[in-house]
Amino acid sequence: MAIPPRLMADPTKGGAVFIIGMHIHDWARATDWLPPFLAMPRMMRELERSRDLGMVSARYCLWGRTVAIVQYWKSFEHLERYARNDEYEHRPAWFECYRAASKTGSTVGIFHETYVVAPGATESLYFNMPPDFGLTGVTGAIPVHARRETAHERLHASGEPGPQA
């Protein structure tokens, strides 16, 4: 069987993947979840308007009572700089979120997870996907060749240039 051309994220380049989400325990208590929920589109607009802040792309997910966004960043340092800077939408929303919860108790959960993309620590594969999808938007894409056929080989391919397809 002929295997069609596939791409992988360039394993020699770095970046960061950030998952941010909210879990709504009680839909009826909109005063709990609406303010942090509405803070999110303000942040996303800010990050999309100013690409030099470092967010490259984002995908929205919804499962049950949880809404989340998977974001691809140029680096952890960009992400941290954005999150901790008083000039941007995030820092005031962070404080307001905890201030409101400590006053009234809260039925909204907030979570985030950060994954630093370092050489030799990630593996990816894209077949028939739009250009610059996911991690390839950060690292660029390279062809999957014979020595990167399996996930194991791709994971350990860091730095190895490999033949062009």
Ligand code: HEM
């Ligand atoms: C674009 C969306 C967002 C990004 C990129 C983001 C990023 C981050 C990052 C990187 C931190 C860790 C900061 C540090 O400890 O140095 C953080 C913390 C936090 N964020 Fe966000 N965040 C986002 C959306 C939100 C939203 C919508 C809320 C709720 C209003 C929120 C509330 C918080 C809170 C409360 C913390 C502090 C957690 C703790 O250390 O106790 N974030 N965020």
